[in-house]
Each structure stands twice: as structure tokens, then as C-alpha cells.
Amino acid sequence: MPYYETVFVARQDLSEAQVKDLTDGYIKIIEDAKGKIHKTENWGLRNLAYRINKNRRGFYVLIESEVEAPAIHEVERTMRLNEDILRYMTIREDELSQGPSVVMDKSSRDSDEAKKQLKSGKAVIANDQQDADDRAQAKAAEAEKAKASLMDEDALSAEKEAEAKAAEKDAEDEAKAAKKAEAKAAKKAEAVEEEGEAVEASAEEAPAEESEEKKDA
Structure with a gap:
């Protein structure tokens, strides 16, 4: 047939x-x-x-x-x-x-090609996403590093500020001690001066008494 x-x-x-x-x-x-x-x-x-x-x-x-x-x-x-x-x-x-017709075979090839393109597109998207994730992680690491550096600078600044305050306090203490020593020295000098005046007064009174004794004799 x-x-x-x-x-x-x-x-x-x-x-x-x-x-x-x-x-x-x-x-x-x-x-x-x-x-x-x-x-x-x-x-x-x-x-x-x-x-x-x-x-x-x-x-x-x-x-x-x-x-x-x-x-x-x-x-x-x-x-x-x-x-x-x-x-x-x-x-x-x-x-x-034998096998599928030209039309069906072309449709099958087009479908396979579309699947390949879709798979390739997904791979490209996945790679782009991975690159974006890597960039985001790198930026996050840089931000953490900058934050840590800023914290170190703040800590160093606080330490320097504490040292300055301690030095200022030491200077104030030394000034107070100097003032106390100065006041003590002044007081001591005043006492010595008063003692000297007393000795001089006593020395002046002694010749006067001797003169009166001679007159009485």
C-alpha cells in the first residue's frame, strides 16, 4: 500500500x-x-x-x-x-x-536551546548574586574594621584624657603641698623673728638694770 x-x-x-x-x-x-x-x-x-x-x-x-x-x-x-x-x-x-518530523524536531531543538539559555541565564544570575554577596561581605568587613579602629582611637583618646586629668591632679596636689610648705615656712620665720625680737628686748633691759644697780650702790 x-x-x-x-x-x-x-x-x-x-x-x-x-x-x-x-x-x-x-x-x-x-x-x-x-x-x-x-x-x-x-x-x-x-x-x-x-x-x-x-x-x-x-x-x-x-x-x-x-x-x-x-x-x-x-x-x-x-x-x-x-x-x-x-x-x-x-x-x-x-x-x-523515521523519528519525529522536521517541525517537531526543530521545536525540540528550540526547546532544548531555550532550556540551555535558561540554565545559562540562571548560572549568570547565580554568579552575579555571589559577586554581590562577596562585595557586601567585603564592605561589612571594612565597616567592622573602621568601627574597631574608631573604637581604638576613642579608647586611646580616653586613656590620654585620663592621663591628662591625672597629671593635672598631681600638679594641683603639688601646688597645694607647695602652698602648705610655704605657709609653714612663713609661720616658722615669723616665730623665729618673734624670738629674735624677744632676745633683743631682753638684751636691752639687762644694761639698764646694771646701771640702776650701780646707782644704788
Whole structure:
């Protein structure tokens, strides 16, 4: 039996389930004619090259079959009478391709490439985040170092201030001690002066007494 590739485009407002029901109906026609289905692919909702019956997009479906021509004619007649089908086309092939079609293979490659790009993008974001974290940690360390240095300076300043206050107190104590010593020396000098005056007075009184004694004699 000959091989056929049939592609049809369904209206954009159908659901996935409705598109599957349409596909199953065409498969049943082929299988009822003793044909064999080699592959079916739903290419999803895609943009149309031009608007068809107010539709800008449509569901693309591929059916690869091995069946006699009358069954394909019946499939095409059914599609032509169905308002849900915008376009259809059937090509006879000498042999069918193995594996996914070019459209599905490209979609798979695009998906893989998108996944790679997403993974690469996530890696870049992770690296950027790590760099940002490293910079934040470095700035935090610098801030802590500056804070510690400032605290050391404050401690050193406080220590110097304490030393200055202690020196000032020592100077005040020394000044007080000097004043006390000065007052004590002054008091002592005053006492010595008073004692000297007393001695002088006593010395002056002694000759006077001797003179009076001589007169009496």
C-alpha cells in the first residue's frame, strides 16, 4: 500500500480535546479501510501566513498513513465538509521518515536551546548574586574594621584624657603641698623673728638694770 502524509489546520478557537477528536475521526476512516497509521503529531497552535475565515492562527496536525487512495479521498472529503478545518493537504510519499518530523524536531531543538539559555541565564544570575554577596561581605568587613579602629582611637583618646586629668591632679596636689610648705615656712620665720625680737628686748633691759644697780650702790 502507498504511503501518505496528511496535514490539516483546525480553527484557533477549538480546544486540544476537540482537535484530538477530529484527528481520531480521520484515523478511524483510515483504519476502517485496513490502513495503518505510522505517525501522528500535533504541532500546536501556530500563526497562519494570512488570515483564513477570520482566523489568524490554527492547530496544525500531521497524520502519516499507509492505506489505499480511496481512504485518503474519504478523509479529504470529510475535512472539506467540516467548518472546523481551515486547510488540508495530502502528499503521497515513496517512504515515510523515521523519528519525529522536521517541525517537531526543530521545536525540540528550540526547546532544548531555550532550556540551555535558561540554565545559562540562571548560572549568570547565580554568579552575579555571589559577586554581590562577596562585595557586601567585603564592605561589612571594612565597616567592622573602621568601627574597631574608631573604637581604638576613642579608647586611646580616653586613656590620654585620663592621663591628662591625672597629671593635672598631681600638679594641683603639688601646688597645694607647695602652698602648705610655704605657709609653714612663713609661720616658722615669723616665730623665729618673734624670738629674735624677744632676745633683743631682753638684751636691752639687762644694761639698764646694771646701771640702776650701780646707782644704788
